[in-house]
Amino acid sequence: MEFFDVIYGRRAVRKFKSDQVSRQDIMKILDAANYAPSGMNHQQWEFLVVSGEKKNQLGDSYAQIADGYTAGWEQKEREQFMNYARTYGGAPYIIVVLTDASKNEGIRKMNLESASAAMENLLLAARALGLGTCWMTGPLNDEAGVRKILNIPDSKEIVALTPLGYPEKFPQALPRVDPELKDKVRWLE
Numbered sequence: 001m002e003f004f005d006v007i008y009g010r011r012a013v014r015k016f017k018s019d020q021v022s023r024q025d026i027m028k029i030l031d032a033a034n035y036a037p038s039g040m041n042h043q044q045w046e047f048l049v050v051s052g053e054k055k056n057q058l059g060d061s062y063a064q065i066a067d068g069y070t071a072g073w074e075q076k077e078r079e080q081f082m083n084y085a086r087t088y089g090g091a092p093y094i095i096v097v098l099t100d101a102s103k104n105e106g107i108r109k110m111n112l113e114s115a116s117a118a119m120e121n122l123l124l125a126a127r128a129l130g131l132g133t134c135w136m137t138g139p140l141n142d143e144a145g146v147r148k149i150l151n152i153p154d155s156k157e158i159v160a161l162t163p164l165g166y167p168e169k170f171p172q173a174l175p176r177v178d179p180e181l182k183d184k185v186r187w188l189e
Contacts, residue, residue, distance in 0.1 A: 013132025
């Protein structure tokens, strides 16, 4: 897939086929993530590939959170989202991106930005292989639960999670805010 097609074709996928993803493809995606730029070249990210019972436990955790913030939604919409939360859209895997925790705010910011670059590489590499992802931070509203389920020590900070699998379909692109970049770009001399 051509580079810009990958970027423009990347979407948040929320409905996955049950087809398994090969370990080789997952490692190829994580290798691309590992090539992200990082502050001081520390490359301080870590990836957890979650499936099976641990994935089910993450779904239960997320469903508890989603139950609260979907309370006022219409019934059909709420049921659809609750099903998504419980199963992460039916994806066979969830990848969790971690970075080193730091009490130094400058180092913490550097670590988060570096791991976010790795996360973006992961999403783009998955798209290039025809796989779907969805950058998620909502499940971290139960960060203590996620940490307990995955045995994540306090020395690590959770950056984001993404389901990973073959999408039922890639959603249509949503309109860009300021697509002509008239307000988002300033040229300074």
